[in-house]
Amino acid sequence: MKFSQRICSMQASPIRKLAPYAAEAKEKGKKIYFLNIGQPDIKTPQAFFDAVGNFKNEVLAYGSSEGDTRLIDAICNYYKDYGVELGREHVFITAGASEAIVFAFAALCDPGDEILVPEPFYANYNPFSQCVSAKIVPITTRAEEGFRLPSVESMEEKITPRTKAIVMCHPGNPTGIVYTREEMERVAALARKHDFFIIADEVYREFVYNNLEYVSFGNLKDVEDRVVILDSVSKRYSACGARIGCVISKNKELMAQILKLCQSRTSPPTLDQEGAVALYSTPKSYLQEVNKEYEKRRDIMYRALKDMSGVICEEPKGAFYMMVKLPVDNAEKFIVWMLQDFDLNGETVMASPGEGFYATPGLGRDEVRLAYVLKEQDLSRAMEILKAGLEAYPGRTAPVIAN
Known part of the structure; x- marks a missing residue:
């Protein structure tokens, strides 16, 4: 059967396309810190x-x-x-x-x-x-x-x-x-x-x-x-x-x-x-507290990333995402490797590969989008795992420099 050129040329979501790998990792008992999707854990009013x-x-x-x-x-x-x-x-x-x-x-x-x-x-x-x-x-x-x-x-x-x-x-x-x-x-x-x-x-x-x-x-x-x-x-x-x-x-x-x-x-x-x-009748105090919470989470993630050798990122001023350049040969391969082949005491991290956020061919291949939507303790742990993963990844493209 033949499908439309429109649907055949449509890209899969870079945010959700690697979900099968995450499901497989969970089945094997790994705990995954999901930084790939902007799903807040803040309580709905x-x-x-x-x-x-x-x-x-x-x-x-x-x-x-x-x-x-x-x-x-x-x-x-x-x-x-x-x-x-x-x-x-x-x-x-x-x-x-x-x-x-x-x-x-x-x-x-x-x-x-x-x-x-x-x-x-x-x-x-x-x-x-x-x-x-x-x-x-x-x-x-x-x-x-x-x-x-x-x-x-x-x-x-x-x-x-x-x-x-x-x-x-x-x-x-x-x-x-x-x-x-x-x-x-x-x-x-x-x-x-x-x-x-x-x-x-x-x-x-x-x-x-x-x-x-x-x-x-x-x-x-x-x-x-x-x-x-x-x-x-x-x-x-x-x-x-x-x-x-x-x-x-x-x-x-x-x-x-x-x-x-x-x-x-x-x-x-x-x-x-x-x-x-x-x-829409929610008190403004709710939004103010949520804003403060995300700013704290941003600071945790940003400080951790700046401490990782070979990582390039700028401090975001809004939303709850960071676009981060990693010292890897291919960000999608790295994410799959983190899910399939790497863990730190049974835990790993999932991110969104950056290439799908670009229209220019070749750009974003070494980038990921990270969402700082986890509570502070989980976010800190996720950064520890990401750092360890980058240091262990076989396709790393920059030397590990001791901090």
Whole structure:
């Protein structure tokens, strides 16, 4: 049987593709510290479960295609604290930010159109773009430069008549980058000049460290008609399984097109929306405490990595990931080796190979994405195991230097 070229050319998730090796390692009795996936261990606010448990309708019926108006109102109120004024017509509820990304790509791109993305980037942008037969055009950034954006001139070289949007993950997954106002204005100027949209993936907005001020792309007044914000409760409230996100834009024509997609999937999940309404009433103290916890975890991981010979990384300023260059011949081979052939007293570590976070062939081959989503004690232990693994790995490409 023959399958579509679209699906055959789609890459497997670098975050989940090595799961069979992890399952095999667990069957052999190894304990694995999972640093490969952004699944927080922070407790989900109880209000979510209470709201779902108290849902007493006799029929679990379809909801509005746009989403529950109570949830939309809650999101609008949330954005007021960021200086972004929204009306109900600017917000549609989606099944996670993933659906919001697909909707934005589908509404903006014809087959063969191009989407600019600073790389390394969230790996699922690749398959999401392939779903609509669009092409990711990477803007390469480097760990040695803190993953900062290149000059306007070098970004402009990537723009063609088929450029329809640029995706800005802010704060960044997998790099932890928090863009400066100047960098954001640089992107806005290009979007105005070349008439394309800014798709702002801001799901990690609450995770910004070092007392940095966060600016949303929704705060840039001169590009309000070409900004599309993607958001989610998944990471903010540690509710990844709720699958509730939203797509936001003040461009009426664009939202009219996205509404067709909302209607085609009928409606977002009713019970998860019920819980999400309650999540948006969570006290700000919850988010403040979570922020402090992740900053502590970042510091533990960063200090440990800087103490490992041959490892290159920059301190991330947001989200809860680090993109790390390792002294290995191939990061994917190293991860598989850690799962199959290595353990430290019966324990090992799993990471995400970095190559899948790039669109430029060959880049990221010696890099991994690490998620600092484990409690402090487990994170410290995971770093000990990673260091021992790097020192023992047969494919190490740099000499071990005693600390």
